[in-house]
Amino acid sequence: MPYRQDHQIAAMTDEAGKKDFNADKNRIAYLEWFDAPPKELRNGGCMILISGGSYESCCDVDLIKLWNKTFTQLGFQCVNLVYRTPRPVGIPYYQTAWVDGQRAVRKVRSEAKKRGFDPDRIGVISMSAGSHLALLLATSSQTPAYEKVDQIDELPCNINWAIVNAPAYGTTDAETGIPAPRQGYGTDVKLSNVFKFDEYTCPMSLHHGGTDIYSARTSTLVYRQLRRMNIPAELHLYADKGHGAFGLERGVEFMRQMGYMGKLEDEVELMSRYASDHSRADYSKMNIWPDGKMPDVQPNQCTPYLEWHTPKNLKTKAIQIIYSGGSYQGNDPDGFEVAPARRYLNELGMTVVTLKYRTPRPTTGLSKHTTAWQDLQRTIKIVRSEAAKRGLDPDRIGIMGSSAGGHLTLMGVTSSLHQSYLPIDEIDKLSCNVQWGIGIYPAYALTDGAEEPNKGKGNDDSAILVPEFSFDLKTAPMLFVHGDADGWAAMNSVKSWEKMQEMGIQSELHTLATREHCFQQKASPGTGSYTFLDRIWEFLTSKGFNK
CATH class of the missing domain: 3.40.50.1820 (Alpha/Beta hydrolase fold, catalytic domain)
Known part of the structure; x- marks a missing residue:
């Protein structure tokens, strides 16, 4: 020996x-x-x-x-x-x-x-x-x-x-x-x-x-x-967890995804697993901007709106705002990046607001995200103004987006003290800060992929967070979920998590081995891509947001 x-x-x-x-x-x-x-x-x-x-x-x-x-x-x-x-x-x-x-x-x-x-x-x-x-x-x-x-x-x-x-x-x-x-x-x-x-x-x-x-x-x-x-x-x-062994089931899912436990089961479409709104009791649709008051009107863009989805059995006063990605060229509040999460949270008793923000990208020299960011800030203020009358808490609002929507979520979480448009009415006297964010494979967060997929996979130290994220004093904790093999690299999420950690903001992150962009659209049972929605509820529970 x-x-x-x-x-x-x-x-x-x-x-x-x-x-x-x-x-x-x-x-x-x-x-x-x-x-x-x-x-x-x-x-x-x-x-x-x-x-x-x-x-x-x-x-x-x-x-x-x-x-x-x-x-x-x-x-x-x-x-x-x-x-x-x-x-x-x-x-x-x-x-x-x-x-x-x-x-x-x-x-x-x-x-x-x-x-x-x-x-x-x-x-x-x-x-x-x-x-x-x-x-x-x-x-x-x-x-x-x-x-x-x-x-x-x-x-x-x-x-x-x-x-x-x-x-x-x-x-x-x-x-x-x-x-x-x-x-x-x-x-x-x-x-x-x-x-x-x-x-x-x-x-x-x-x-x-x-x-x-x-x-x-x-x-x-x-x-x-x-x-x-x-x-x-x-x-x-x-x-918020110290020294310990956490997430054994995540390790098992990793091994299953990698094939160490045998052949994966056939992948299942996420939309087929959450096919109906049977837990929704009430639905309503609202315009985001009063007539003639929408800032930076672009002739090529859709009209933004938000939709309220209230569960039959309300179990929390918290509100989750959800929207999709689409490269800032389009977005779909009824697609696989939004509807399943909306239905999942409704089943658990949480009110969901879905957002259709303005796309395609502006044509008048504005940044790709500017009008979408305006729509998001206004939506948060509207939701806050409506919360009490709906029996909800105006100070328990979270935002969630995927891909370009994940970039938009980072804008909403990190830059709420940065005004994106001039106030137009009483609603705009309310704050647009949120209490949490959920970023699903956020794109465009690092300088080596500010417009397209990350050229260097975000790994180099020269790839830093893009300047539009202010990381101001109202920056909220986030949950990140990202495919490890995503061209819009997982380091978008990792480096955002690291920045928040440096600021003393405790966030959660999960990357998924071998998985690419839109990892959840089709996934094999027993893998992290299949169970990812549970990470949302676990995060909300661990932070006490869904009480």
Whole structure:
């Protein structure tokens, strides 16, 4: 065993805490093989479970139990890696764990035939320091952590996928093994270079809480590097959550989408799943502008309007405004980007207002979004003016848009103190700030894609947020959902999330591996593209907006 140190043990904390625990009998790292799944469930894959514990212990006993139960039921052989802790002396704090990890992958691979799984279908799920180790295994298998011991070390130690929860010590302000004192931000703070991102780097699903002292910046930087390498990945960032493992079901959806659990089911049209307005009780349509008062009239544009959709059983006083995308060349309040969400929220008891904003793009030298932004600001004010008489809360209004509509949502969320037109009546004395926004694959948010799909996929540091987003003092938290393979790049959402994080605004983000623009139009059951509407309600619930 390389780098043997007499103070180290290999034991989960429940074992190490027993009165009769004998440290001298627990010096060697080991694999704990769990019962194989029933034959009818087996899918030919194996999951290595890796606890956290600051490299001082292996403490996540309950997580190991949960992961074993979850993945065994899904057909995976599960095995717990119990690596040496506490931290070694005189060598990097992660070195003995990395040695144990590389050796463990080789041992697992050597057992594949005997235990009935594919040696090239080995994944890991991890937590905290265990996720730092998982990132080493996922990105750096071609860098030997130790010299060859026996024939098992002839086997490769790469893994095939990873679900990485709350990775610690990933940025240069924390790579000495401490919480990130600057939250991973700063012009001199980068991703630690211990992660080599070699040619065997595998797809990952990264999960992180927005208030984690082991900064979520590690996950966003890892995600950015995976995108540069065209490696499919997911990023799940949770508002107001600290250090912990969140969204296990998102990791399962990632694995299903990637085919690690077998062939995907046939895709289903979203509109077919939400085909009627059976939960809607009342409907009304309103003009946005009084006759002769619409600003910057363009002869080529449609007439804007809004529609109220009130549920039969009102369960919240909150209001969600929804509108579609369409490259600012058209927009459809009855299409797949609006109607299903409207019906979904009506079923849950929330009032929805849909907006038809002015398109195509202005022809008189205005920016592509100017008239749409005017329509949105006016709509928010109208909704606020109508809320009380409809039994709703004028201070619980959110906006949601897709693609160009996602760009419009960012305008509404970040720039409500910026007047887009001169006041015309009493309604315009009301504010147009909102309490939340929902951006579904927002387009045009970065300078490398301000007019068309992102030329550099938004990955380069030179691709920054476009100047029309003010990020003023009324900027509201957002939920972002974006396809990882979208030409209107997922980095539109990631960099917007990062900006809000820097401002102390806790937002939520989910990217979806292999999925392109309009990921939700058709999706396979059990994937994130199929369940994405649930992320809306979960976000509203976590923030208390839908009470």
